[in-house]
Each structure stands twice: as structure tokens, then as C-alpha cells.
Amino acid sequence: MAEFSDDPLELPPGDQTYRGFFPARYITKYLEGYLDSHMYCGKTLRDRVLLGHKVTSAVKDAGKWTVLCGASEEIFVARRLVVASGLTSKPHQPLLPNRAAFSGEILHHKEFGRSSLLNNPRVSTVAVRGGGKSAADVVYACAKAGKSVSWILRENGCGPASHIRPAGRGPYQNSISMFNTRISSAFSPSIFASQSGWSWLLHGTYLGRKFVDWVWTSADRQNRSYAGYQTRQGCGIGFELLEPDTPYVMHLDLFGWKNTSLVV
Numbered sequence: 001m002a003e004f005s006d007d008p009l010e011l012p013p014g015d016q017t018y019r020g021f022f023p024a025r026y027i028t029k030y031l032e033g034y035l036d037s038h039m040y041c042g043k044t045l046r047d048r049v050l051l052g053h054k055v056t057s058a059v060k061d062a063g064k065w066t067v068l069c070g071a072s073e074e075i076f077v078a079r080r081l082v083v084a085s086g087l088t089s090k091p092h093q094p095l096l097p098n099r100a101a102f103s104g105e106i107l108h109h110k111e112f113g114r115s116s117l118l119n120n121p122r123v124s125t126v127a128v129r130g131g132g133k134s135a136a137d138v139v140y141a142c143a144k145a146g147k148s149v150s151w152i153l154r155e156n157g158c159g160p161a162s163h164i165r166p167a168g169r170g171p172y173q174n175s176i177s178m179f180n181t182r183i184s185s186a187f188s189p190s191i192f193a194s195q196s197g198w199s200w201l202l203h204g205t206y207l208g209r210k211f212v213d214w215v216w217t218s219a220d221r222q223n224r225s226y227a228g229y230q231t232r233q234g235c236g237i238g239f240e241l242l243e244p245d246t247p248y249v250m251h252l253d254l255f256g257w258k259n260t261s262l263v264v
Contacts, residue, residue, distance in 0.1 A: 002027055007034055019166045020173035024113075094129065109134040118145040127152055131160040151242070160242050164219075165226040187212055 003009035009030050012022045035046040056070040058081060065081040068074075091108040099106065105123070107115055117123055118141060126142045127150045128135050135151070142149045153160060164175050172178035179185060186199045193199075202208040229243035 003030070004034065007037070019168070020177065021166065109138060112138055112141075118142065118147075124148060125150070136160060136163070148236075160244060163227070164223050187215055 009026075011017060012026045016022050016026070035049070036044055038045050040048075053069045053072065053074070055067055057068045059066050060081075063079065065078050067076040067078070067081065069076075091110045093108060096102075096106070105115075105117065107117065117126070125148045126138075128139050128142070129152045131151075131153045139149050139151050151160065166174050168174045168176075168178040170178070172181075183198070185193070186196070186202055189199055189203055200208075202212050224243065227243070230240050232239065
């Protein structure tokens, strides 16, 4: 799931992997190598990546796109145009009252990976604001580094993000690999996937929807039990509050699907 078909990813040493998962720095190294090792028409992929270019216009005419970049006034012409600017190019910093009076370090998640926070012995306590996946990543990394972590969530929010247990079943090392099989992924339909008799049976019939609901309800219960929000021993104060207020699965009426089950 983390490699291109023409260039297999060499897995990290055994002590750096857990059920097929490993630190992100190995993916970064792999992608950096891929940029330099793949060359087309005398240029590597890295040579074809242009940074610092602000697109001012994109016009399609006669089946081709003409893209104009502002300050440089460079023009690019192509048959296909993909808009993939991302959602976190510019960090959204929340308004923090009396920020100037705070003597500690304030980091946005985007700068977290490049900071020395985890290895700084003078930093013993960390407060993390927000309940999304990026916040959960920071909380986990800081806790593993021996920091005392306070996780700050809104009272009117939905609690922290849900997490599934890492272990897979049968021949699958982890739950992600297991879930991304064609049979398993059909339990959470996508508008980008082709429909089949199996997906129609699961989501287009009364008995199928009842079965899907039972599967996800069971998965929700198993993951909460595995996490042990209310029963785990030796945890810090407030650990039980980390249990998500929302179910592992949301039920939606979107895209023509009735009572669609969507993993969140």
C-alpha cells in the first residue's frame, strides 16, 4: 500500500516495524529516492517539480490547458490538469489570547516533524489542542517520548478521533491491509468504486443493511474494548475521557445510498 509497482519498498529492520507499520521517515526516504531514480526525456521527476510558482490562471481551449504563473509569467501547456494544492499548505493558527506573554514554544502540526521538541530535555509538558488525527499523532509521539501530555478538546465537540486496533486477521498483518481487500472494503462503499452484485446486496437490500450494521457495530465494540478506555490500568488522569463520543461508524443518506455505513 505504500509503494509504487515499479519500485518495491525495502522494509525497515524488524525492530522498526510493528505488524507491517513503520515510522514515516522510511516513506520519506523512499519517495525522495523515487524522485531521483526515475527519469523521463532527460529529466528526473525532481527536476519536473517546480516550487514557488503561483498560478494566476488556468484556461482550457481546444482540448489543452494553458496555465499562467504570476510573477515569473511562465506558461505551461498540457492535455491534463490536476488541482492538488492540499488542505494544509498554509497552517491555520487559532487565536490564542495573551500569546505574547507565553514563554513556551507554540507549534503548528506542520512544523512538528522538523522541530526538536521530542528530543528537548527542557520540555517536560506538552498541551495539544484539537481532536483530529494530526493531534492524535502529536499526542502519541509526545507520550512515547516521555512528555506529560494534556489533550485539550472542545466540550461541544465529538471527542478525539476513533482509532482501530492494529492487528489483522487471517493472512493479514494489520487491520488496514485486511480492510482494503475488495470484499471488506465493500462494507464501506465509495462513489469512486464500481458497483457490483456484492455491494448491491450489502447496501441495496434490507437484510444486507442489517448485516452491515451488525458488522460495524461489532467492530466498534471490539475496538473500544481493545483500547480499554474505561478499564485500562496504570493510565494517567482523564484517560477514560479519550473514548470518542461518536460511533466508529456514521450512518448517512448520501449519493443515493440508504443507511450507508461510513468508517470515520
